[in-house]
Amino acid sequence: MTGLPGFAAWGLAGLLVCTALLILRRPVAQLIRLILRSSVGLAALALFSQVGQALGVTLGVNLVNALVLGLLGVPGFGLLLMLQWVLK
Structure with missing residues (x-):
């Protein structure tokens, strides 16, 4: 009975x-x-990075921006764009 x-x-x-x-x-x-939504947000940022350079608008493709998009969705994208515009 040792087992x-x-x-x-x-x-x-x-x-x-x-x-x-x-x-x-x-x-x-x-x-x-949240992880799934952030990964979709990261993919959207990567896609926007390619298109945004032609428009003259750039957002960094990083974890913080992806988390903002994961938490807030489309309004978070607008928030990031406005924040980029204010900081330039």
Whole structure:
């Protein structure tokens, strides 16, 4: 019966992980949603970087701008453009 304490420890650890996932289900889902929206925002910034150079408007393709777009969406894009315009 030397395997029983090891099995009990793994079972308890698995139970704790399942409980933590059930408790943190909504925050983890929101974090995943933010990551997906920010990645789409990063792709939009990269696309706008190519088009914006022809228009004379540039935005940096970085994590902070992507997070602003992930959190605020299209109004965040307008905010970044206005901020760029004010700072120039």
